[in-house]
Amino acid sequence: DTGVSQDPRHKITKRGQNVTFRCDPISEHNRLYWYRQTLGQGPEFLTYFQNEAQLEKSRLLSDRFSAERPKGSFSTLEIQRTEQGDSAMYLCASSLVWDSLNSPLHFGNGTRLTVT
Amino acid sequence: SQQGEEDPQALSIQEGENATMNCSYKTSINNLQWYRQNSGRGLVHLILIRSNEREKHSGRLRVTLDTSKKSSSLLITASRAADTASYFCATAIIIQGAQKLVFGQGTRLTINP
Numbered sequence: 001d002t003g004v005s006q007d008p009r010h011k012i013t014k015r016g017q018n019v020t021f022r023c024d025p026i027s028e029h030n031r032l033y034w035y036r037q038t039l040g041q042g043p044e045f046l047t048y049f050q051n052e053a054q055l056e057k058s059r060l061l062s063d064r065f066s067a068e069r070p071k072g073s074f075s076t077l078e079i080q081r082t083e084q085g086d087s088a089m090y091l092c093a094s095s096l097v098w099d100s101l102n103s104p105l106h107f108g109n110g111t112r113l114t115v116t
Numbered sequence: 117s118q119q120g121e122e123d124p125q126a127l128s129i130q131e132g133e134n135a136t137m138n139c140s141y142k143t144s145i146n147n148l149q150w151y152r153q154n155s156g157r158g159l160v161h162l163i164l165i166r167s168n169e170r171e172k173h174s175g176r177l178r179v180t181l182d183t184s185k186k187s188s189s190l191l192i193t194a195s196r197a198a199d200t201a202s203y204f205c206a207t208a209i210i211i212q213g214a215q216k217l218v219f220g221q222g223t224r225l226t227i228n229p
Contacts, residue, residue, distance in 0.1 A: 004158070031214060035219075040221075043204075045217070055211070093159075102164060102208075104164055105149075105159075105161065
């Protein structure tokens with residue numbers, strides 16, 4: 001079981017730089033989710049995909065954020081012109097196809113972003 | 117915004133004791149899920165209870181759901197030091213035919229040996 005893989009595990013960047021994170025979901029999962037988590041808080045929903053279609057974006061996702069899942073497999077999350085408030089753990093999760101209304105999410109270990 | 121509120125925010129007990137965490141939510145749900153997170157790691161799914169279920173067991177875990185009170189509880193029996201982690205409830209709502217999970221702020225559980 002390869003699980004959900006996220007890369008990189010840690011990213012330190014200077015304010016104003018662009019960063020891109022990658023998520024590889026479990027291979028047979030067609031739903032992919034991005035969440036953001038700050039210290040001491042629960043994960044906050046950002047966006048999710050069904051195959052390559054992006055179905056919903058949270059209001060938390062400003063115009064500086066963009067997510068893609070071009071072939072319905074891996075996904076990327078890009079943050080442009082990073083701000084210190086973007087510092088957080090970015091979590092990716094995927095879910096199984098067969099019962100998508102009652103499916104647990106399988107999470108990766110996240111990418112921890114620090115904006116200096 | 118986060119729908120779920122968890123209580124307590126932090127809990128510290130002795131190994132062997134039972135730990136109970138509570139979760140309240142605001143809107144109608146399709147199911148409610150509990151997750152565990154060790155420091156610096158991703159979340160791990162523990163148990164899912166559907167809106168038409170009232171109680172569910174998995175090993176040392178027992179989850180209850182009261183949809184009339186919009187609340188759930190997670191009981192961990194005979195706690196172990198390895199149970200030390202943060203525990204989150206997540207309510208599942210259906211948007212465009214797919215479920216979206218909204219997480220609470222979590223309960224930080226410490227098991228003292």
